[in-house]
Amino acid sequence: MSSVLMDLILVFSPKKYYNNIENWKREYLR
Helix, strand or coil, rough: HHHHHHHHHHHHCCHHHHHHHHHHHHHHHC
């Protein structure tokens, strides 16, 4: 995944989803 895409997801996602994205990012970047 490109970091730009991740940044866009973080920017456009509501704060309530932020933790889910963080967890998914940790899993995906392993």
